[in-house]
Amino acid sequence: MSGDVGNHRGNRHGAVRPMRVNTVIRRVGRFAAGWVRRLGFGGMFGLGGLVLLSAASAVGRFLLDPPRTDVEAILHAPSFDHPLGTDFSGRDNLQLLVRGGWDMLELAVVAGFLMSAIAVGVGLLGAFSGGLVDRIVVRLTDVWLTVPRFVLLLVIASLYPVSSTVALAALIAIFGWPYLARQIRAQALSLRSREYVEAARLLQLRTSHILLRYLVPAIAPFVVISTIQAMTQAIYQQVGLAFFGLVPLQDNWGVLFSAAFRQNALYLPSAAWSLLAPVAAICFLQFCLVLTSRSLEELFDPRLRSGK
């Protein structure tokens, strides 16, 4: 044990405890410093923000009482009782935010994973089958990319209302995959022609072996990044859907802000907190996701890293 600084006062047994704590702290510190260096300040900020948001909304759901309407406290400014003020029916904005966070994250995560799954599937299919299949994949992706998807999504979501989070996530995923699929395909294509893959192919290793041992580990970082990007897109879309009342959720931040908007909170300075709180929360979540994905990109892509 090298951590012999600290409250060392001769008594070995008495000193063990503080020493250990010090060592642990120092190791944790070194570990954290390493990650800060690798991820950069932005990445740590993003990741930390995400952990904070998920923890707060996961735990807060059980700790906080469900928001109550309170006619005595309509549109109050922030106070000790209501740190973020109250909304148009007297509900506490902070409670609403904490409860809505879970809905928001749940939808973003499910939609993000589904979207990323479709994108990875389509992208890899195109890159590795080549020929006609690839041509079809590329054309399909391009067509779907050019179409005004959000308008279509709005119309479909209003004609065939969905009632569950998963169904909504699936709908968002179906409309959101093409951009990511194109990125994944490009990455897979460039990986496919790397020397070590060529070498494996020359050795006549089985395709499944090449895929699992060489390509999946190489492509994994891009899949992680594309999943995070898919989440930002899903949030983007669900905010739009919520604005038109097409989201079946109750406390979702998008629903909160559009409800406040419909109550004309924009033009009443006293109501602004119920509008700005969810807006700020959505922006913070988006910003954290973007920072995380950007720092992961720099971390995984040696070409970007080398210039530093």
Added chain:
Amino acid sequence: MRPLVTLVARALARMVAMLWLIASVTFLAIRALPGNPVDVWMQEMQGTGLTGDQARDQAARLLKIDVDESLVSQYVGYMRNLLRGDLGDSIILSPGTPVMEMLGVRLAWTLFSVSPALIVGFLIGLYLGSRAAYRRGTWLDRLITNGSALTDSMPPVLIGILLVFYVGVVWELVPIQSLRGAYSSGVQPGFTLDFALSALAHVIMPSMVYVLASVGGWTLMMRGSALGVLKDDYVAQARARGLSERTIRVSFVQRNARLPLVTGFAISMGFVVSGSVLVEEIFVYPGVGQLLADALALRDYTVMQGVVLATTVTVLIATAIADTLYGWLDPRTRTEYE
């Protein structure tokens, strides 16, 4: 002359194919799937005291297709109407008005507010992106990149709300309440200076949202693209020849780095027209977006269908323009189509 003809023919064929695809999807969604809204609507009409035949007649009159026939012949009828430019009549918003008529003016306002903003955002993005790439790792780069990442990740509707709130309500820099609509109520539309000034005053705020919403993405893309170009040999060679930094930046780096972005420009057109749905709702701007919002709220199916098709056409035309522009900006692609 042959290559140009093939090029145009190919672009046209692609446009027609996409239009057909979208038209089919909307037909499927509105008419053909089980539980489709037209069936529901006809049932609702019967609920209000109309007989089955009356409900069917009314549906047929507004949709311009015989709802009793088989789905295939309904589809054929619908497509024939589309070819004639007949999108049916509005059901609820303004009953009986041809959708085409409603779309014309609305689309003009949307394009008027979106297009200049899109170009301005693109140009600012190119400038900031290459600036950041040149100063890689400095505080300027960090400021530009993180600022872009922030605005890029914000849904336009939130940018709009923040802009209205701070510029219009808190700081009271502009009289936001009187800037609703596309022009002031006292002004007559026409080729007059008053009208032009009024329209300009009303378009600034929504346009600013589009600029802010799009500039971040362009900046990030341009930065990435320029970083790649900066590493290329011809840049090093230009430096070795002793060309000025300005020449290198303008004629070598920017010229090559912006190329991949031009194709993205068309895609962004679709994105912004889509985004206008929400932004127009905030600014009460009478474009297609607001029309769609109204149609969604009142479940006016023919109008919804019309808006989807109109935005598709807009995006397709923008794509065609961007493709042509790309060929013009990058001489290498001209030889590609033999």
